[in-house]
Amino acid sequence: MSVNFLIHRAKEIQAVIDANASEIEKLDQEIGDGDHIFNVQRGIKLVIELEAVIKDLPMSKALNQIAMKVLSGIGGSSGALFGTLFMTMAKGNDIDNGVDYKKAIEIFADGVEAVKQRGKADVGEKTMMDVLIPVSNCLKKGVDDNKDVKEILKEAIEVAEKGMFSTKDLLATKGRASFLGERAKGHIDPGARSSQLMIKTVCESVLNS
Amino acid sequence: MKKFMNSADDFLKESLQGFGAAHQDIVNCNYDPNFITRATPTKEGKVALISGGGSGHEPMHGGLVGYGMLDAACPGFVFSSPTPDQMLAAVEKVDSGAGVLFIVKNYSGDVMNFQMAAEMMQGPNESVLTNDDVAVEDSSFTTGRRGVAATVVVEKIVGSLAEHGGSLQECKALGDKVNKNSGSMGVAFSSCTVPAAGKPNFDIGDDEMEFGVGIHGEPGRRRDKMKSAQEITNELLEAINEDLKPEANEEILLFVNGMGGTPLTELYLIYDNAKNMLDKKNINISRSLVGNFCTSLEMQGASITLTKLDEELVKHWDSNVHTAAMRWGM
Numbered sequence: 351m352s353v354n355f356l357i358h359r360a361k362e363i364q365a366v367i368d369a370n371a372s373e374i375e376k377l378d379q380e381i382g383d384g385d386h387i388f389n390v391q392r393g394i395k396l397v398i399e400l401e402a403v404i405k406d407l408p409m410s411k412a413l414n415q416i417a418m419k420v421l422s423g424i425g426g427s428s429g430a431l432f433g434t435l436f437m438t439m440a441k442g443n444d445i446d447n448g449v450d451y452k453k454a455i456e457i458f459a460d461g462v463e464a465v466k467q468r469g470k471a472d473v474g475e476k477t478m479m480d481v482l483i484p485v486s487n488c489l490k491k492g493v494d495d496n497k498d499v500k501e502i503l504k505e506a507i508e509v510a511e512k513g514m515f516s517t518k519d520l521l522a523t524k525g526r527a528s529f530l531g532e533r534a535k536g537h538i539d540p541g542a543r544s545s546q547l548m549i550k551t552v553c554e555s556v557l558n559s
Numbered sequence: 560m561k562k563f564m565n566s567a568d569d570f571l572k573e574s575l576q577g578f579g580a581a582h583q584d585i586v587n588c589n590y591d592p593n594f595i596t597r598a599t600p601t602k603e604g605k606v607a608l609i610s611g612g613g614s615g616h617e618p619m620h621g622g623l624v625g626y627g628m629l630d631a632a633c634p635g636f637v638f639s640s641p642t643p644d645q646m647l648a649a650v651e652k653v654d655s656g657a658g659v660l661f662i663v664k665n666y667s668g669d670v671m672n673f674q675m676a677a678e679m680m681q682g683p684n685e686s687v688l689t690n691d692d693v694a695v696e697d698s699s700f701t702t703g704r705r706g707v708a709a710t711v712v713v714e715k716i717v718g719s720l721a722e723h724g725g726s727l728q729e730c731k732a733l734g735d736k737v738n739k740n741s742g743s744m745g746v747a748f749s750s751c752t753v754p755a756a757g758k759p760n761f762d763i764g765d766d767e768m769e770f771g772v773g774i775h776g777e778p779g780r781r782r783d784k785m786k787s788a789q790e791i792t793n794e795l796l797e798a799i800n801e802d803l804k805p806e807a808n809e810e811i812l813l814f815v816n817g818m819g820g821t822p823l824t825e826l827y828l829i830y831d832n833a834k835n836m837l838d839k840k841n842i843n844i845s846r847s848l849v850g851n852f853c854t855s856l857e858m859q860g861a862s863i864t865l866t867k868l869d870e871e872l873v874k875h876w877d878s879n880v881h882t883a884a885m886r887w888g889m
Contacts, residue, residue: 421675422592422642425635429642430671437675468671470702523697 413440478541622884628718640668646676658727664706687734694771709741719875745862819854
């Protein structure tokens with residue numbers, strides 16, 4: 351994983367999110383306040399705009415710049431959560447000397463754990479953590495079991511989708527949807543949908559390379 | 560939407576510029592990142608108090624920067640938390656070496672962003688998290704009780720202690736104590752409109768009120784039909800008393816706060832009605848505050864805050880203060 355890799359994945363994610371924007375916006379209008387898609391689109395745009403600044407930087411510095419950008423550029427809870435993800439990844443041990451897929455999985459899992467702490471949300475609370483935590487666990491287990499990287503990524507795509515659909519029948523206890531109580535049931539969480547799309551995009555891109 | 564604005568994008572910037580120019584003897588406004596400091600530097604050895612939150616609650620917090628209260632405030636966009644780069648820039652400017660106390664209202668976005676700033680900054684720091692709103696345990700923007708108008712009381716009292724040489728730990732402890740001794744609850748008659756959204760945050764009928772409303776118009780305990788001022792006041796006080804349990808003859812601060820769209824005439828009427836009820840319970844109102852301090856844009860409505868006082872709290876409440884929104888003794 352290189353800085354160039356990150357920028358290219360961000361561009362692919364932008365295309366996929368844009369293509370699904372109206373669906374995500376609709377999900378958010380049903381159970382949130384309708385601003386999730388704009389936050390996600392703004393965040394991705396800011397990361398892509400950083401290309402010239404970060405393309406020649408070591409990985410830790412590039413990830414830190416991305417973290418600071420989403421932190422101040424998205425703002426609110428979303429900015430803090432995504433900022434935490436990248437800031438934690440930036441702290442990964444020895445990442446400036448190359449990041450293979452095992453290292454990438456390790457720092458991603460550390461990042462997801464930090465996001466979980468920051469937002470104090472776990473699996474089963476109808477948030478993006480219903481996608482990120484199972485995916486992180488699946489990736490880590492794949493490495494521990496010495497599975498082939500392609501196997502691991504295929505599995506992660508399935509786990510992400512399952513996690514995303516699981517939010518449909520959950521009662522929200524965290525985030526905006528929590529106030530709706532029973533009324534939020536039957537709706538997929540927009541944050542779970544957008545993160546599932548991002549995971550899928552990155553995994554498929556690696557599989558097809 | 561009817562608002563004094565030129566464009567939603569420039570709304571906050573122009574408002575901050577006006578605030579800075581109008582009160583240049585007290586504050587200094589900084590832009591990109593946005594933060595407000597005192598016009599005079601924090602004196603050496605004084606704990607620096609920094610607060611902040613979404614804009615739209617003015618005068619909280621920028622109007623509370625000045626002698627005897629805050630050293631800096633970080634305004635986010637309207638109803639959106641400030642970000643760590645703002646807090647870090649404010650720290651850089653006002654930390655005199657004695658440490659930084661962050662005063663944060665319990666709203667998820669604020670909590671996470673201040674937490675990150677605290678982790679990223681160098682040097683000693685502590686945080687006081689206010690959660691005085693007795694209306695609901697969790698709500699649309701919060702895990703746990705919301706932090707509302709008592710934040711003003713915390714900032715006044717801790718501000719005084721810091722001014723008089725209190726250490727970081729002493730300031731933190733006093734802030735927690737004031738928060739614990741305070742309870743608030745609000746009611747809204749009308750909604751409010753975030754400039755960038757262009758439409759009201761919630762719908763409410765002409766004959767309805769949201770009882771226990773949050774400071775962004777988030778839902779409270781229930782939607783009620785309109786009632787008399789005395790009935791509304793009694794219900795607010797009953798909810799607060801149930802939580803705070805002030806004893807007979809206990810001294811309290813009675814703080815009637817306007818949400819932005821209710822005239823002072825009505826706020827004083829609420830004060831009268833609240834005094835009626837508290838007198839009957841033999842609760843001793845020893846200090847008072849009435850006005851628009853923790854607002855919700857143009858929302859019609861009000862909140863009541865009670866703070867149980869002791870000698871220490873009274874001393875720091877009475878001490879000199881000079882900010883854009885509160886000034887006495889000097």
